[in-house]
Amino acid sequence: MIKHDSDDRLPVQMSSLLNQDLHIFAFDHRSQMEEMADLADVGHDRIGEFKQLCLEAVQLAESDIGTVGILCDSKHGAEALGIATDSDYWIGRPVELPGSRPLEFEPELGPQLDGLASWPKNHIVKVLCFYHPEDEVALKQQQESALVALAKMAKAQNLELLVEIIPSKCGPVSQSTTAEVIQRLYDIGIFPDWWKLEPLEDFESWRVTCDVVHQNDVGVKGIVVLGLDAPVDQLQQSFEIATQFDLVKGFAVGRTLFSKEASLWLSNTISSQEAVMRMKDNFVSLSEIWDKCRQAAG
Numbered sequence: 001m002i003k004h005d006s007d008d009r010l011p012v013q014m015s016s017l018l019n020q021d022l023h024i025f026a027f028d029h030r031s032q033m034e035e036m037a038d039l040a041d042v043g044h045d046r047i048g049e050f051k052q053l054c055l056e057a058v059q060l061a062e063s064d065i066g067t068v069g070i071l072c073d074s075k076h077g078a079e080a081l082g083i084a085t086d087s088d089y090w091i092g093r094p095v096e097l098p099g100s101r102p103l104e105f106e107p108e109l110g111p112q113l114d115g116l117a118s119w120p121k122n123h124i125v126k127v128l129c130f131y132h133p134e135d136e137v138a139l140k141q142q143q144e145s146a147l148v149a150l151a152k153m154a155k156a157q158n159l160e161l162l163v164e165i166i167p168s169k170c171g172p173v174s175q176s177t178t179a180e181v182i183q184r185l186y187d188i189g190i191f192p193d194w195w196k197l198e199p200l201e202d203f204e205s206w207r208v209t210c211d212v213v214h215q216n217d218v219g220v221k222g223i224v225v226l227g228l229d230a231p232v233d234q235l236q237q238s239f240e241i242a243t244q245f246d247l248v249k250g251f252a253v254g255r256t257l258f259s260k261e262a263s264l265w266l267s268n269t270i271s272s273q274e275a276v277m278r279m280k281d282n283f284v285s286l287s288e289i290w291d292k293c294r295q296a297a298g
Contacts, residue, residue, distance in 0.1 A: 021294060022090055022224060022250030023287040024069035025061075025279075027054040028126070029254055030076060031098040033262065040266035044076065050262055051077040053272055055084055057279035065287045071126060071252055074108065085120050092126040092162055092194075092252070093119070095150065101130045101170075102142040105150070113153040124194065125154045126162040132170035133180045144188055151190045164196035164226065175205040179212040186216040195223045196252055199230070199238030210247045222249030229255040232286065239293040251290055257282045 033047045051072060062068050069090030072081045084091055095116075097104040109115040116125065127150055129143055147163070154161040163185065167177045178197060185192075195213065200206050213220055225242050227235060235256060242248045258279050265275040 020067040021290065022067055022069050022222075022252075023065050023283070023290065024071060024090060024092070024224060024250060024252035025054060025058050025257060025283055026071035026092075026226070026252045026254035027051055027077065027080075027258060028071040028073040028092070028094045029098075030073055030094075032255065033076065036259075036262050036266055040263070042266055046266060047076040048079055049272075050258075050265060050275075051080040052083070053265070053276050054258055054279060055080040056276045057283055058089070060276065060280045061283045061287070064284045067250075069250075069252070071254070075106065081123075085122065090124070091122055092124045094126045094128065096128050102139055103127070103129050103146045105146070113149060116153050116157045116159060119157065119159060121158060124160040124162050125150065126164065126196070128164040128166070128196075130170050131165050131181055132167045133177060133184070134171050144185075147185065147190055148188060151192070160193040160221075162194035162196055162224075163190065163192040166198050166226075166228075168198060175202065176208055178205065179208045182209065182212050183216070186212075191217050191220075193221045195220070196226055197223055198226055198228055199235070199242065201238075203241055203244065206241055206245050206248070210245050213247060220247075223247055224250050224252045227251070227253035227256045229259065232256060232289070235286065236289050236293070239290050240296070243290070243294040243297040251286070253286060257286065 033050070034044055037044050037047055055070065055072070058068055058070055069092065070084055071092040071094065072084065073094050074081055081093065095105050095109055097106055105113065127147065129147060131143055151161055165178065165181050167173050167181055178200060182195065197209065200209060210223070213223070225238065225248060235253065239251070261270070261275045261278050264270040265272065270278070
């Protein structure tokens with residue numbers, strides 16, 4: 001088994017965050033927001049405006065939450081991303097072409113992925129890969145090659161890497177499925193700074209997953225839990241389990257926080273101010289749930 005030495009880890013970009021839980025508002029959604037805009041019969045240019053409202057909600061929530069982060073894209077969220085870059089937020093920025101399977105990257109990266117050279121060093125390269133242990137060999141090879149190339153380029157540019165995997169969208173899952181995917185990626189030389197994982201259903205699933213990460217990479221910064229547009233009560237149940245593991249550093253949730261507000265705002269049913277305040281309250285409330293679950297977990 002390959003074990004990653006912490007001495008080979010990229011320099012810590014945000015060392016002050018490593019011992020604090022992360023509350024991440026994810027609004028890097030592209031295809032989903034385009035669908036919302038289409039349903040509201042408005043131009044896609046309004047998506048960028050809404051993403052700036054999402055950032056405003058984060059800024060207002062910060063004093064109530066503490067350590068915050070965002071996931072934001074450069075396709076529709078360039079303005080919000082630019083504003084956030086000068087902050088001390090944890091900032092994740094997606095590179096995958098939405099919904100691609102096999103994995104493809106946004107054209108802005110270029111065929112050699114050298115577009116990463118222009119990224120600010122506090123932007124974390126975030127890639128979502130729909131990967132399952134039972135995928136066909138050719139599909140696996142194509143996706144693995146893409147991930148290896150991305151990991152090498154991110155390291156060459158001194159950028160942190162977050163790998164998001166969602167096996168449940170590709171096939172049946174067991175308690176060990178996520179752990180199997182993670183082990184495979186380690187085996188081919190991919191050692192992300194961060195993992196972003198779907199909510200696992202039980203303690204044992206989280207245990208075997210965290211064990212695999214610990215066994216392979218002593219320098220990993222942590223895991224954040226995604227939301228999959230789940231209702232708050234369902235997220236709370238997943239948080240109650242996830243917070244029992246120190247390796248799980250926080251959540252990165254999006255549509256649960258903004259989906260309703262986006263639809264209402266795009267259709268001119270609510271004002272910008274109301275959208276911001278509603279999303280701020282949603283974010284604060286979910287963060288409080290996370291913090292209470294962490295405290296209860298000890």
